[in-house]
Amino acid sequence: MTAPLAAALPLAFYARPTLRVARALLGKILVHRSAAGIAAGRIVEVEAYRGPEDRAAHTAGGRRTARNEVMWGPGGRLYVYFTYGMHHCCNVVTRGPGEPEAVLLRALEPLAGLALMRRRRNRPDLPVAALARGPGNLCRALGIDRRHDGALLTTGPIVVLDAPPVRASMVAVSPRIGVAYAGDHALRPWRFFLRGSSAVSGRRVGESLRRAGRAS
DNA sequence: CTCGCGATTCGCT
DNA sequence: GCGAATCGCGAGG
Incomplete structure (x- = not known):
């Protein structure tokens, strides 16, 4: 039996406290294999959303609706929602059933399928680092939409591949x-990103000052 | 059913 | 820095 160079992360990876999963996702590889081809990138920016107690989460106050139903299920699935009438955002569901938490994937450093990403973005002149920078752009570049809501991340077509952990000193945090x-x-401070990555979206405040410490 | 608004992005001032 | 684009969702009547 030949072992694959990079295996999909097991379900146990996701069934842990959300802040831990969020930080651990940095450096892992998100892959989408579709009829159009393969697109993949290294996760460089994420945000944790921590369920009923978290007023910023879609499940704030225990809200349970058709849209966020996947968040209420077991970890290891994709939660994809549509917003501002034009953008999709994708999250990795964490923990277990009845613990509706997730990690929003905000930016990737493109690794494979650059031409496909460019075509999907419909912006031929974008620099590579901008192709999957920002949650809406990430989904667009990888061809992720509501059809993928609930998709199991261990079996594809969308998977997260394991990769060596990033050094703690490379992780920055911010609101x-x-x-x-x-x-x-x-x-x-539940946003985590890779220090120095040009594929990170928005302001990189905290990059040079704060280290990723224990957040609660 | 109506209505307000969003885990955003881009282009213009 | 500001505002438009654009529509599904979710709260309330």
Whole structure:
């Protein structure tokens, strides 16, 4: 039996506290194999959403609806939602059934399928680092939409491949982006990104100052 | 059923 | 820095 160079992360990877999963996802490889071809990138920016107690989460206050139903299920599936009338965002569901938490994938460093990503973005002149920078752009570049809501990440067509852990000193933290409506919860340092990556979206505040410490 | 708004992005000022 | 684009969702009547 030949072992694959990189195996899909097992379900146990996702069935852990969400902040841990969020940080551990940095450096892993997101792959989408579709009829159009293969597109893949290294995860360089994520945000944790921590369920009923987290006012920034779609499951804040225990909200359970058709849209966020997947978040209520077991970890290891994709939660994809549509927003602003034009963008998709994709999350990795964490923990177990009844613990509706997830990690939003905000940016990838493109590794494979660059031409396909460019075609999907419909922006021929974009630099590589910008192809999957930002949650909406990431979904667009990888061809992810609501049809993939609930997809199991261990079996494809979308998988997360294991890769060596990134050094703790390379991980920066900051408050989450675009959640001002959540009041003081918007200040929680639950965004994690790779220091120095040009594929990270938005402001990279905290990159040079803060280290990723224990966040709660 | 109506209505307000969003875990965003891009282009213009 | 600001606002438009654009529509499904979710709360409330």
